[in-house]
Amino acid sequence: MLSNVAPSVFNGLILGAFYAFVAIGLSLIMNLTGTINLAHGSFLTLAGYLAFTLVSKGTSFWFALILAPLLTVVVGVAVERLLIVPLYKRDPIFSLLLTFGLSLIAEEVYRLIWGPNGVPFSAPGILGGGISLGFMQFPTLRLFIAVVLAAAMVLLALFLWRTRFGLRLRAAIQDTEMISAMGTNIQLLYMVNFALGMALAGLAGVLASGLLGLSPTMGNALLMPAFVVAIIGGMGSLFGSIVGGLLVGLAISVTTLFIPAANEVIMYILMAVVLLIRPRGLFGTEGLFG
Amino acid sequence: MNNRQKQGYIAAIAAVVLLAVLPLKIGSHSVLSLMHLDVSILSEMLLFAIAAMSVNLLLGYTGLMSFGNAAYFGLGAYGAGLSIHYLNMNFIEGAIIGTIVALLGGLIVGPFLLRRRGIYFALLTLAFGQVFYFIAYRANEFTGGEDGMSFPRPYFGFPGWHTDLHEGSFYYLMLLVFAVVLVGFWLIVRSPFGRTLQAIRQNELRVRYLGLDSNKFIFVALLVSAAMAGLAGALYGLLIMFAAPLMLDWQQSGDFVMIMILGGAGSIWGPVVGSLIYVIGKDIISTLTQTWQIYIGALFVICVLAFPGGLLGTLLNSIARRDVGAPISEETVPHKAWESGAPASSAAVAAEQKES
Numbered sequence: 001m002l003s004n005v006a007p008s009v010f011n012g013l014i015l016g017a018f019y020a021f022v023a024i025g026l027s028l029i030m031n032l033t034g035t036i037n038l039a040h041g042s043f044l045t046l047a048g049y050l051a052f053t054l055v056s057k058g059t060s061f062w063f064a065l066i067l068a069p070l071l072t073v074v075v076g077v078a079v080e081r082l083l084i085v086p087l088y089k090r091d092p093i094f095s096l097l098l099t100f101g102l103s104l105i106a107e108e109v110y111r112l113i114w115g116p117n118g119v120p121f122s123a124p125g126i127l128g129g130g131i132s133l134g135f136m137q138f139p140t141l142r143l144f145i146a147v148v149l150a151a152a153m154v155l156l157a158l159f160l161w162r163t164r165f166g167l168r169l170r171a172a173i174q175d176t177e178m179i180s181a182m183g184t185n186i187q188l189l190y191m192v193n194f195a196l197g198m199a200l201a202g203l204a205g206v207l208a209s210g211l212l213g214l215s216p217t218m219g220n221a222l223l224m225p226a227f228v229v230a231i232i233g234g235m236g237s238l239f240g241s242i243v244g245g246l247l248v249g250l251a252i253s254v255t256t257l258f259i260p261a262a263n264e265v266i267m268y269i270l271m272a273v274v275l276l277i278r279p280r281g282l283f284g285t286e287g288l289f290g
Numbered sequence: 291m292n293n294r295q296k297q298g299y300i301a302a303i304a305a306v307v308l309l310a311v312l313p314l315k316i317g318s319h320s321v322l323s324l325m326h327l328d329v330s331i332l333s334e335m336l337l338f339a340i341a342a343m344s345v346n347l348l349l350g351y352t353g354l355m356s357f358g359n360a361a362y363f364g365l366g367a368y369g370a371g372l373s374i375h376y377l378n379m380n381f382i383e384g385a386i387i388g389t390i391v392a393l394l395g396g397l398i399v400g401p402f403l404l405r406r407r408g409i410y411f412a413l414l415t416l417a418f419g420q421v422f423y424f425i426a427y428r429a430n431e432f433t434g435g436e437d438g439m440s441f442p443r444p445y446f447g448f449p450g451w452h453t454d455l456h457e458g459s460f461y462y463l464m465l466l467v468f469a470v471v472l473v474g475f476w477l478i479v480r481s482p483f484g485r486t487l488q489a490i491r492q493n494e495l496r497v498r499y500l501g502l503d504s505n506k507f508i509f510v511a512l513l514v515s516a517a518m519a520g521l522a523g524a525l526y527g528l529l530i531m532f533a534a535p536l537m538l539d540w541q542q543s544g545d546f547v548m549i550m551i552l553g554g555a556g557s558i559w560g561p562v563v564g565s566l567i568y569v570i571g572k573d574i575i576s577t578l579t580q581t582w583q584i585y586i587g588a589l590f591v592i593c594v595l596a597f598p599g600g601l602l603g604t605l606l607n608s609i610a611r612r613d614v615g616a617p618i619s620e621e622t623v624p625h626k627a628w629e630s631g632a633p634a635s636s637a638a639v640a641a642e643q644k645e646s
Contacts, residue, residue, distance in 0.1 A: 030409065034409055036409055036412060036413065036416075038544075083591065083595065086595060087594070087595075092355065092408070092409045092412070093349065093355050093412070093547070093551075094594050096355070096357065096409075096412065097544070097547060097548060097551060097590055097594050098590065098591055098594045098595070100541075100544045100547075100548075100590060101548075101586075101587040101588070101589070101590025101591040101594065102587065102591065103587075104541070104583050104584075104586060104587030104590065105583070105584050105587035105588060105591070106587075107583065108581050108583040108584045108587070109584065111581075112581060224416075224417070224420050224540070227413055227416055227417050228417050230413070231410075231413055231414065231417060235410060235413075261428050261429075262428075264424040264427075264428065265421060265424050265425060265428070268417065268418065268420070268421040268424075271417060272402055275402050275405060275414075276402075279405040279406065
C-alpha cells in the first residue's frame with residue numbers, strides 16, 4: 001500500500017507546489033492592482049519556450065533556468081508598462097479583458113513560432129536518475145523542482161517580510177493612496193510587483209516544461225487550477241496559496257489513484273466546500289476584495 | 291411615450307425589418323450573398339447576441355463581473371444535444387431541456403457565487419465555469435469527450451404540424467426568438483426588479499439599508515442570465531448540430547464579455563451591435579488567414595485601450611443619465627443626507643422607481 005500511495009502523494013505535492021507558485025504570482029498582481037492576469041499562463045509558456053530555444057542553441061540548462069525567467073520578466077514588465085498601466089484606474093473588467101486578448105494572441109504566436117504540438121524539452125542527465133528514499137525510488141528531477149520551488153518561496157517571503165521595499169509593497173495592498181501620499185513611488189511598486197509575478201511565472205514555466213511537456217497551451221492548463229488554489233487559500237494570503245496548492249495537489253493525486261475520472265473535478269469540489277465553510281478562503285483577509 | 295422611447299421603438303422595428311430582409315434574394319443575389327456570407331452566420335450572430343445579453347444583465351446592469359457564462363451556454367448545447375441523441379426529443383423539447391439544464395447549473399453554482407463581489411466574484415465565475423468543462427470532457431462515454439458530440443437537428447413543430455428547418459427558415463425562427471428575448475429583456479430591465487438590479491450596481495449597501503435583500507435579487511438575476519445563455523446555447527447547438535467542451539470553456543466566456551464590451555455594456559442594443567461586429571469580423575478574418583486568433587486578440591486589446599474614458603464607463607454614464615433623468619451619484623445627493631444613509635438612498639432609488 002505504502003509503495004503504491006507514497007509516490008503519487010509526492011507527485012501530487014509537487015504538482016500542488018506548481019499550482020501554488022502560479023497562484024502566488026497571480027495573487028501578487030491581483031492584490032495590489034486588482035488585475036486578474038489571464039495572460040499569466042502565457043508568460044509561463046513563454047519562459048518554457050525561451051528556455052527550450054536557449055538550450056537548443058547550445059546554452060546549458062542551468063543558464064537557461066536563470067536567463068529565461070529574466071527575459072520573461074523583461075517582456076512582462078514591457079507589456080505591463082505599455083498596456084496594463086493605463087487600465088489601473090479603470091474597472092478591473094478592462095484589465096481582465098486586455099490580458100485575455102493578450103493570451104489569445106500569445107497562444108497563436110507560440111503556435112506560429114514553435115509549432116502547434118508539444119516540443120521535447122528534457123532536463124540534463126544529472127537530473128535524470130532517481131534517488132532512493134528507502135521505501136521508494138524518487139526521480140531526481142522532481143526532487144530538484146521541489147527544492148527550487150521551496151527556495152524561491154522562501155526568498156520571496158524574505159523579500160516581502162524582511163525588506164523595506166517588501167514592507168511598502170504590503171502596505172500598498174492595504175491602502176495604495178496612503179502609501180503614495182507618504183512619498184512612495186507607487187508606479188515603481190506596481191512595476192516591481194508585476195516583475196515579481198513574472199519571475200515566479202517564468203521559473204515555474206521552465207521547470208514545468210521539463211516535467212509536464214512544453215506546448216502552446218501548457219501555461220493555460222496550469223492557470224485555472226491556480227485560480228482555484230488562490231480561492232481556496234484565500235485571496236490576499238500567500239501562505240494560503242501554498243497550503244491551498246499542496247491541498248489541491250494532494251487531492252488530485254489521491255483521487256487519480258482511486259477515481260481517475262474525477263481528478264479534475266475534485267479541486268472544484270474542494271473549492272465549493274471551502275466556500276461553504278469559510279467564504280473568504282482558508283487564510284484570506286475578510287473585506288479585501290468584497 | 292416620450293421622444294426617446296419613440297426613437298427606441300423606431301430603431302428596434304427598423305433593425306428587425308433590416309435583419310429580416312437581409313437574406314431575401316433579388317434575382318439571384320441577396321445582400322448577404324454579395325457579402326459572401328452565409329445565412330447561418332446571421333443565426334449565429336443573433337444567438338451570440340442573446341448570450342452577450344445574458345452577460346450584460348449581470349455586468350452591465352447589476353455590476354457583477356461574470357466571466358463564466360459560457361458554462362450555461364455549453365450546458366444548453368449539451369442539454370439539447372444529449373436529450374435529442376439519447377431521448378429522441380424534438381426541436382422545441384430539445385431547446386427547452388437545454389435551457390432547463392443551464393438553469394439547473396445556475397441553481398447549483400449561484401449560491402456559491404453570491405458569497406462574493408467584485409473581482410472575487412469574477413474569479414468564482416471563472417473557476418466554477420470550468421467544472422462543467424471538465425465534466426463534459428471527462429464523461430466521454432456519454433458526451434463524446436474532447437471530440438464533442440454531433441446530433442441531428444430534429445423537425446420543428448407541434449403535435450399535428452411539423453416541418454424540417456433548413457438554414458433559411460432556421461434563421462427566421464431565430465429572429466423570432468431573438469425578438470421575444472429582446473422584448474423580455476427590455477421589460478425586465480425596466481421593471482422594478484431591473485431597477486433594483488441597477489441600484490445594486492450603483493450602491494449595494496444603500497439597497498440593503500432600504501431593507502431589500504440584495505442577495506435574492508442577484509440570485510434571480512443569475513438565474514435569468516443562466517437561462518438566457520442556456521437558451522442561446524441550446525439553439526446554437528441545434529444550429530451547428532454539435533456540442534463540444536470548448537463551448538463551456540472560459541475562452542468562450544471571454545468572447546461573450548468581449549461582444550458585450552464591443553457594443554457597450556448596460557445598453558439593450560450594445561450586445562447586438564457587438565455580436566454583429568464580432569461574428570462577421572471573425573468570419574471574414576478566418577477566411578482570410580489561419581492565424582485569425584491573433585487578430586481577434588488584437589481587437590480585444592485595441593478596444594479596451596482605445597476608449598480611455600472606458601467604453602463601459604462612458605456608456606454606463608450616458609445610459610444612467612438617459613434612463614433615470616439625472617445620474618445618481620454622491621454629488622446629486624445632499625451631503626449631510628447622504629451621511630445619514632437611509633433618507634438619501636431612498637430618494638435615489640425612488641427616483642429610479644418612478645421612471646418604471
